[in-house]
Amino acid sequence: MNIRNFCIIAHIDHGKSTLADRLLELTKTVSLRDMQEQLLDNMDIERERGITIKARAVRLSYTADDGEEYILNLIDTPGHVDFNYEVSRSLAACEGAILVVDASQGIEAQTLANTYLAIEHDLEIVPCINKIDLPSADPERVCTEIENVIGIPAMDSPRISAKTGENIHAVLESIVKGIPAPKDNSSAPLKALIFDSFYDPYKGVIIYVRVFDGKVRPGDRIRLMATGAEFDVVETGFMGAKDLVPCEMLSSGEVGYITASIKSIGDTKVGDTVTLADAPCEEALPGYREVNPMVFCGIYPADGAHYSDLRDALEKLQLNDASLSFEPETSAALGFGFRCGFLGLLHMEIIQERLEREYNLDLITTAPSVIYKLEMTDKSTVYIDNPTNYPENTLISQAYEPFVKASVLSPSEYVGNIMDLCTQRRGVYKDMTYLDETRVEMHYELPLNEIIYDFFDALKSRTRGYASFDYEFDGYRAGKLVKLDILLNGEVVDALSFIVNEEGAYPRARKICEKLKDNIPRQLFEVPVQAAIGGKIIARETVKAMRKDVLAKCYGGDISRKKKLLEKQKEGKKRMRKLGSVEVPQEAFMAVLKLDE
């Protein structure tokens, strides 16, 4: 079969999206006129941050040096750890992966994690050394590193510059030669894997599938094996660079889409198997492990009147992001909002940013939290994702917190700094291996709640940006946890409560009080900022009362200027949250998260 299904694995900034752009150009999938950078990353946030969030697929056709014409299905994947589930679903639809490594940076933690994932899925790995145009490029060293660390031959791999377009042809050739063709089982009963789905207001849910066995065409009645739901296929087709292109049918080995007037995205679980209702296959494909949110935070509209707008926006985002969860919650301080669950910190930031930008909402976000597992004195077990609901310590017989296995790749000179940081964050050292003379891979076990605030920023600043970091969930462990309450002017602010390890409670309490003091503007009266555990005050700062806020001179009767200034000040006050009698700007909520500065 002249079909190759592949994905690209790369660390952030190593050039994955640029390479994808070049492949689209060289195969004339997109005309030069329609070309724009990071074509597949069509969300604004993706373009700005240079990352891929959603998996996407596109079909290229390529006439190889052997004179044959090939269909190449590129399934684009996110690189970040938070979107591992997206990576894993893309991998399952492919026979091979291009591993893009930056010729000066070498292998990074995420690359390694994703490569191992690909090897687990039995994918053929085709390395490719990018950015050879950089003065600091050292392709020989990077090839040796790939051979030593991953254990696959790399010396003959294409050395390219996706930026200048140099040697892209070699990449296409190695896809054709290095990645196996899919097996042709078109006479078997239909068995297709859903690797993505999204909601289209006109066509209903569009599911992206990889057909392993059999065929599917419009008019067929399909069954989604996990949910049992059945639908009549309206359209089948494949993914062009910019549009969906309908075709007569999809058959074994192909990648494409199906529409079937599906109303709810809940019916189309990613990882589910599509088969025919009247001639089903015997067994579903293995599918993916269910992804559970790991990080939670409260999201509130800055203006309570926008509560329903926020709900609508979350519902819309969830249509295309099944990993986002949310349910209504109420805070004494912040009013009505939602407790939202995310796969990780980046996922959380991206959802917040999309809510603010795409839906034009002004938000207040509470500190992120993990899920704690508590064995109570009455023998029951409860899970707590909101610190506000954390019960009194006397009711808890044992608290458990989630741990992760973390791997850090870094130049060896920063080992000391990384160890300091991990120790400070209650990390348990596991091992360290030298990838070559100058680079090491370290393994730690860390409590998830120690990395959800600012661990990544702290790591970057301690390694001048050279370290990379990846983690995976590793179960619950017993811990000595306490709830830290924050009081403003004597009143507990529920939205600012934290769960912390007992040992770290004092320094953290002090830092939070300091941060709040610096971020709460002076008020008409003095405001005590206190931290307490179970009613006992353990830290205190004071925001002094405001002394002067006046426009002394009123120049020649320029009243309009004064009025405008007051109007502006009034609008500013509108945006502040009143916690009890204290006005707190939104930044204060975020500032307490960045304690490492």
Added chain:
Amino acid sequence: MNKGLYIHIPFCGRKCSYCDFYSVTDRSYLRDRYTDTAVRNILHAGYVYDTVYFGGGTPSLMEPRHIERILSAADITAGAEITMEANPESVNPEKLRAFGDAGVNRLSFGVQTFSDDVLKGLWRLHDGKKAADAIKYAHKAGFENISADLMAGLPFPGGKERIKSDIETLVSLGITHVSVYMLKVEKGTPLSENKDLVSVIDDDVSAEEYETAAELLEKNGIFCYEISNFAVKGFECKHNLKYWKCEEYYGTGPAAHSCTDGKRYMVPADVERYISSPVQDVVYTDEESCGEDERLMLRLRLREWIALEEFPFVREKIGEFAGYGLAEVKDGLFRFSQKGLLLSNALTAELLLERDRYAERK
């Protein structure tokens, strides 16, 4: 009702380091044409005035004949208050007498302080002695209604002691009106570029100096009647009170502001454009002046009591402010306290927000 007349004189000997008012330092040769233009505009406007105010800039850089021409062109009621701002270095007894003969009956001197080093630091052209002399000359020339500007919160050490001694000097010179302005760093001024000075300016220090000044002035029978203004009873500036009481005034000259016929407008800050226009161009800054919000904001600058029933929406907040010692309430009347005046922006913004909420509820 009679209006106030404001004439902006845009000439200065030198720009002070902190000043962002409109003035030019190199075009005093335009004074005759400027006077013609002011006269032309005043005749064109045709209002009747019971206060006149020459502001600047440095009005005392004009010749008495200029002032006389302008005053004789305007329709001014008998007994009107006619103020001229003056800088100490630009006056002498003869010139002051001539201004008085032209009709000026109130002088406002830009003293700022009597401390020579500080005056130099502010790029002022006078020293302490010249400032004291100017006030003495004014008395000699027959002026009884004399005001002096002082500055608080200056970025030079010893501010509290300095402002005390400045006030004592003024009292000994028989001053009847004092304006105390807390220094504000305005964008684009030379002061704003001087990071060393800007970094030592402190709101708490300013507030303390202001409160010290207010206390000492009251002790000497010079009472606060507006945030920045203090006077012996009966010597309050009638012209400036028009601003705070939402009364009408007509302004002429580049960068002059007006409030007539329910509208606020200003003349573009360009002296050449001013003198070459038959009638001054204006830019409207507010098509509806003296609304409830504006009246509240302006009235609250005064120490005068305000009836609660006039602004019913403030009741709850004012009570709260009173609890912090920032407002005073009695017999259905309210006003900001001296401490509250210093926070008038924050307090007024709260009250305006309260007004919006009140309107929403209704």
